[in-house]
Structure formats: structure tokens, C-alpha cells
Amino acid sequence: MARPLVDIDWSDVTESAAAIMTVIAIPLTFSIADGIGLGFLTYVLIKVMAGRRHECSPTLIAVALLFAIKFAWL
Numbered sequence: 056m057a058r059p060l061v062d063i064d065w066s067d068v069t070e071s072a073a074a075i076m077t078v079i080a081i082p083l084t085f086s087i088a089d090g091i092g093l094g095f096l097t098y099v100l101i102k103v104m105a106g107r108r109h110e111c112s113p114t115l116i117a118v119a120l121l122f123a124i125k126f127a128w129l
Contacts (some may be wrong), residue, residue, distance in 0.1 A: 073097040
């Protein structure tokens with residue numbers, strides 16, 4: 056299950072931080088969906104804060120916003 060981690064670009068912090076957040080969040084939240092949602096949020100937030108918003112598609116941003124609403128609702 057950890058085999059895909061080899062394909063992550065570890066030299067790019069904006070990519071690796073979201074991957075690490077997802078890998079850690081899935082077992083801590085006991086929910087695959089919540090872990091992936093935190094990964095989406097982390098990815099978009101880091102890309103925006105790094106000034107690389109153009110690397111995020113509108114669909115990705117919309118999904119991240121939906122997860123943010125879901126987590127705020129809890």
C-alpha cells in the first residue's frame with residue numbers, strides 16, 4: 056500500500072507535504088475520505104501560499120472548498 060509513495064516528487068515541498076498529510080490523516084481520522092480531503096486542502100493551500108495557484112485546476116479548488124465546508128460543518 057505504500058508503494059505509490061516512491062513516485063512522489065520529494066524535492067518539491069508543495070507536493071510532498073500534501074502526500075504526507077494524506078498518509079498521516081487517513082489512519083488518524085479512521086476515514087479514507089477525510090484523509091484524502093485533508094490532502095486536497097493541504098495541497099491547494101500550500102500551492103496558493105507558494106504563489107503557484109496556476110498549478111491547481113478549478114475542479115481541484117472546488118473539491119477542496121467542498122471538503123473545507125464539510126470539515127467546518129463538523
